[in-house]
Amino acid sequence: MESDPQLRALAARLAAAGRLSVLTGAGVSAASGVPTFRGEGGLWRTFRAEDLATPEAFARNPRLVWEWYDWRRQIVAACAPNAAHQVLARWGRRPGFTLVTQNVDGLHELAGSPDVARFHGSIWEVRCRDWCAGSPPSWTDRTVPLPVLPPPCPHCGGIVRPNVVWFGETIDPRVFARALAATSCDVFLTVGTSALVYPAAGLVHEASRQGAFTAEINIERTPASDALDLALQGKVEEVLVALDRLMEAATAPEP
Numbered sequence: 001m002e003s004d005p006q007l008r009a010l011a012a013r014l015a016a017a018g019r020l021s022v023l024t025g026a027g028v029s030a031a032s033g034v035p036t037f038r039g040e041g042g043l044w045r046t047f048r049a050e051d052l053a054t055p056e057a058f059a060r061n062p063r064l065v066w067e068w069y070d071w072r073r074q075i076v077a078a079c080a081p082n083a084a085h086q087v088l089a090r091w092g093r094r095p096g097f098t099l100v101t102q103n104v105d106g107l108h109e110l111a112g113s114p115d116v117a118r119f120h121g122s123i124w125e126v127r128c129r130d131w132c133a134g135s136p137p138s139w140t141d142r143t144v145p146l147p148v149l150p151p152p153c154p155h156c157g158g159i160v161r162p163n164v165v166w167f168g169e170t171i172d173p174r175v176f177a178r179a180l181a182a183t184s185c186d187v188f189l190t191v192g193t194s195a196l197v198y199p200a201a202g203l204v205h206e207a208s209r210q211g212a213f214t215a216e217i218n219i220e221r222t223p224a225s226d227a228l229d230l231a232l233q234g235k236v237e238e239v240l241v242a243l244d245r246l247m248e249a250a251t252a253p254e255p
């Protein structure tokens with residue numbers, strides 16, 4: 001793999017980048033055993049993720065939506081970060097590096113990535129559905145499985161919801177601002193994302209507009225592929241390791 005000219009070209013770009021931003025999607029956690037939304041295992045019972053991850057679905061049937069999140073929390077709790085998370089955690093120590101993720105599983109943090117911009121929140125956080133006066137904006141709850149569904153709000157007796165961004169909801173403005181700032185960079189790399197979910201999918205195009213070199217790693221072509229400078233096809237957990245090795249070789253002192 002490491003003799004591939006496209007891979008070598010990308011490694012050279014990455015090694016030379018003063019400011020490097022990476023956007024990750026569900027494909028990065030696939031090798032850890034976390035199902036993607038659109039791949040195999042994306043269906044839960046008979047439901048598509050797009051029909052459960054909405055405020056309307058939660059208003060209609062909070063118990064059903066919570067059963068799905070409780071199931072996902074149990075899967076993720078049994079998963080460990082893979083080689084892709086580990087390479088990105090190492091790159092996180094470089095100055096000028098920003099990691100933006102659409103993933104809600106917390107595996108980047110578990111691998112040691114610092115300051116992850118969590119575009120879509122976290123399944124390990126909850127908040128009061130009614131933003132009751134007594135409750136903090138959100139809090140961590142790692143209990144798996146949850147004993148009562150939907151879980152009660154300890155502050156008002158109402159119910160809590162996962163602190164994630166559902167289809168049709170807006171991104172936390174502070175996180176959005178960080179992600180937008182990350183589009184001002186030398187290289188913007190998107191990995192393991194279907195490039196279908198906006199506004200996250202727009203970030204790479206904004207980076208391109210600002211003059212960044214843009215690249216993608218995915219097992220298949222995506223709607224973004226044609227617009228990017230480089231679209232590499234392959235498993236992210238293999239391609240990132242190969243890139244990391246090439247970058248190290250490029251920066252190693254001459255013997």
Ligand code: NAD
Pocket residue numbers: 024025026027028029030031034035036037038039102103104105106120191192193194195196197217218219220222234235236237
């Ligand atoms: P998606 O399910 O729509 O797309 C996953 C993409 O990853 C696909 O394009 C697929 O081709 C690619 N892929 C799968 N395995 C891969 C591998 N080994 N190497 C490289 N690419 C691989 O996910 P998305 O684009 O992240 O967007 C959907 C939304 O779903 C996001 O909001 C995300 O937060 C959420 N989601 C998160 C998780 C998670 O936290 N792990 C899991 C499922 C969905």
Ligand code: ZN
Pocket residue numbers: 128129130131132135153154155156157158159
């Ligand atoms: Zn409450």
